[in-house]
Amino acid sequence: MPHYTPPVRDTRFVLEHVVGLDRYADQTGFDTATPDVVEAVLEEGGRFVAEVLFPLNLSGDQQGCTRHPDGSVTTPDGFKEAYRQFVESGWATLGNHPDYGGQGMPHVVSTAFQEYMISANMAFAMYPGLTHGAIAALTAKGSPEQKATYLPKLVSGEWGGTMNLTEPQCGTDLGLIRTRAEPQADGSYAITGTKIFISSGEHDLTENIIHLVLAKTPGAPDSSKGISLFVVPKVLVEADGSLGARNAVSCGSIEHKMGIHANSTCVMNYDGATGWLVGEEMKGLAAMFIMMNAARLGVGLQGLGVAETAYQNGVAYARDRRQGRALTGAKEPAEKADPLFVHPDIRRMLMEAKALTEGLRALCLWGALQVDLEHRGDAEAADLIGLLTPVIKGFGTDMGYKIATDMQQVYGGHGYIAEWGMEQYVRDARIAMIYEGTNGVQAMDLVGRKLAQNGGRAIQRFMTLVTRKLAEVSPDDGVKAYGEQLKAALGDLQASTMWFLANGMTNPDHVGAGAVPYMHLTGLVAVGLMWLEMANAAARLKAGGDADPFLDAKLVTARFYGERLLPLTGALRRQIEGGADAVMALPPEMFAAA
């Protein structure tokens, strides 16, 4: 059976030395996040997820959700009680606005807790995760009445929320939506259509579920410009806030899927369900992107969260399991074999997992800080997080899957067997590369929108930031050597950006064909920046007399990142510079068997 220990020590190091939480101590929200409070969130939150949510992870996967003939859905054994504790302990309210009963913690603090919750039980974490998307959309675009009706109950966790975008014929291309919204005399709309892949669409955790639904009003243009957003509660809410009649929305079936079995992924049927317009008619896409951007950062965090648990269990197995002898001679000759840990290739996989999980943790928390700063009006932060949101989502989840796969590999044959729990991490991590926009869509958002906006201001700001940090590199020899490696990687990013600039105008396919390599290149540099910050801090603390071996580990891991992961940027640059010609040359009929 797997285990999970919240990595509180590492989170604390990042909050202190990469995020620099104390620098913002006088700002609203941050002022309540005193060191004591943050420590309590990490320790108590970590304990809650490890003790209450993690024990339900494997059993939840094996049991899955059940749809009953009346359309109701029950979550796996233990989920309802765990959710009750989650709400009663107040974990649902952590980062939400105090106006609606939230604790108003900075996003960076609630993100730290979110990571732990995902690590403990990704499928469980998706229920409150989707609620957060609904809260974000209603907060930004809801009418005062809608806010008063829905937000307090969503913030407390008494009600759940969902996002209803996808339809059978319509995934990424939201212009293809067929769900219709007919205006009614009372100002409401009758919503009719079928939505698929609706995470947390129906379940028994909350007494009501507030669906946010994209649909088209009569006469709306047949493109994404014709989409409107509606709020459609499962149970209608009376004027006094009490629950009224059941709305005409129901779960038609639960999808059979590769993983996240404990989250109910539903086909939702809207049969003239009563809904209300959120924001302006035909401005649904903008409202949807409010949910989407928050959701994408959350999905990037899923890559990290699942990878962390897989990594911890890879380490534990490598220490326990004995097979073969060290290449340099038996390390434990009294035993019949050495632990797997002595084998360089096992260590290579563990070090990659360590370098990437710790680096992604720093990037996710630093990114969450940029969200906080953006909300407080910081234009540079807004540019940086706008640029890096698709990178955190796309690169973060690609790496999460790679780490989960590698950690499964450490287990050998046992990794393939369900009881050991490792194959679940691979199956769960896999969805994060697909939903909220596939990673290819993230890459196109990066190179097609984010690079071009405001004359390339965001990427310039990012590259300037890395350059500035490189100039502040620690005098420590090891960190200086790492700085040179990061500088070379930044050079590859600069060259690739220039290549897009020079070639994208003549043929936009040149940019499209390099999109995913560019997303990975940017991700490697962004995580590389985090390792520079961590190595700088570790070298400074050591020079100041701190003998904590945790700091030595940071320096070794930065070196590993520079030697083993940054070299990939050169290959990615060459792939990008290959352009689109060979990629696009063949007609469809020349693919596959003929």
Place this chain on the structure above:
Amino acid sequence: MPHYTPPVRDTRFVLEHVVGLDRYADQTGFDTATPDVVEAVLEEGGRFVAEVLFPLNLSGDQQGCTRHPDGSVTTPDGFKEAYRQFVESGWATLGNHPDYGGQGMPHVVSTAFQEYMISANMAFAMYPGLTHGAIAALTAKGSPEQKATYLPKLVSGEWGGTMNLTEPQCGTDLGLIRTRAEPQADGSYAITGTKIFISSGEHDLTENIIHLVLAKTPGAPDSSKGISLFVVPKVLVEADGSLGARNAVSCGSIEHKMGIHANSTCVMNYDGATGWLVGEEMKGLAAMFIMMNAARLGVGLQGLGVAETAYQNGVAYARDRRQGRALTGAKEPAEKADPLFVHPDIRRMLMEAKALTEGLRALCLWGALQVDLEHRGDAEAADLIGLLTPVIKGFGTDMGYKIATDMQQVYGGHGYIAEWGMEQYVRDARIAMIYEGTNGVQAMDLVGRKLAQNGGRAIQRFMTLVTRKLAEVSPDDGVKAYGEQLKAALGDLQASTMWFLANGMTNPDHVGAGAVPYMHLTGLVAVGLMWLEMANAAARLKAGGDADPFLDAKLVTARFYGERLLPLTGALRRQIEGGADAVMALPPEMFAAA
């Protein structure tokens, strides 16, 4: 529902222009493999697997195998009937020796058929696949009586075979085996112990199952030097060849695993079962490696086989599914959206899949030819296939998993849903990276054994072969440009080999830490050699007036391989040259949460 079409056209091209089958037409075995016969094997064999085995692939995954209270196991619906047809049509006997009823086809021809069978239904293909391992071991090491008793029935497919190596405490490190073999007065042995992860261990396809079992005789050394190989039939065979009493071997349970659900992976209990020594006592490891090397090439072929089906379905979906518009302007403006196929990132994944599946097909078939030549006494072929067996297994299955994952990605959310069939390919492909020696073990076999043997003769022969082929490059400009890219990749392989030579003596961990990158580097060069051969042939045929667009596709795909995949060799070389220092520096307690 997925589809599968055997890629006969591509197989034929490889057999003709890479393998050069006609050059061996006068050799035994090859003389029966006339062009007509080979064509019939590809066409008829392809039709059989597509019509009979493929329709059982998805249903077999969903139903799985069932163990009954009496220890018997039933395979999924339709498997027994399909296996009966497989045997009756003679497909079981294709590559086996005529002395025992085989058709004596060259290994390269039976490998072509094996690929199709795996593509159609990997879990099914494992039943005869394991039988082949048993045939190989008994042919090489069995006594004349054992051969007469078992081989005819195994060759015909009437009986199945298995390999019993792994035990709960013992995977790669076979010195840890605890299963005991006590000599009996009649010359037989009583075998007692528990084996796990036994593929095809118990099933209803054949009336008998011949287990080949590693065990230790009394007083044998407590290491891999103390292992002996035994043949242990499920049902004892009487002197007249008829079936006698049930032996004391039984299936204790079926493992719950990530994929290959339709193959029964069993815990096998030996309770004083009657077995007979195969070959010499305490020489079991050598006998086991006869099975192992054949099995490893077969597993490499699984990487290709599953990837091919995933690829075909990725192409089909990209052609059918409409989402969004081409970056260069709507391609089908009359439709509401263009097919996925217009998007460069979709095309990038399809082209990678095309370049790798066609390249691996060439490598697997060319490798199978080397096996044929080795059996006929060719020392260079023996060196080449010895070197490349771990590469075909390790690189081939890593790429198979990558392709299956990418093709699932083409499907977006639908790829995660079981009914579409794509997630099964990922789950099935995953095991091939683990069993018959994890890919890390393959890499150690490559760098620790195969590189060093005979003063590095095999790698020298391989690099000389690539150099010689580069000298024969076509005058076609595109092929010449590709040749330059391959030359650079070969340079990375040479430099990495020299780096191991210079640094491995001082610290063998330097070699271990670079083992997997080196395996991938060798794999990229080996597949790169195949693309050189294919591009040369295509250019030559085109210059001769052949206007088949298949040849243009080969040239474009070679260019893609050079621009998109060969650049990785530079990064791999830098990883290798990073050495072991950062990889091995941290003590166990500095990993994971603290």
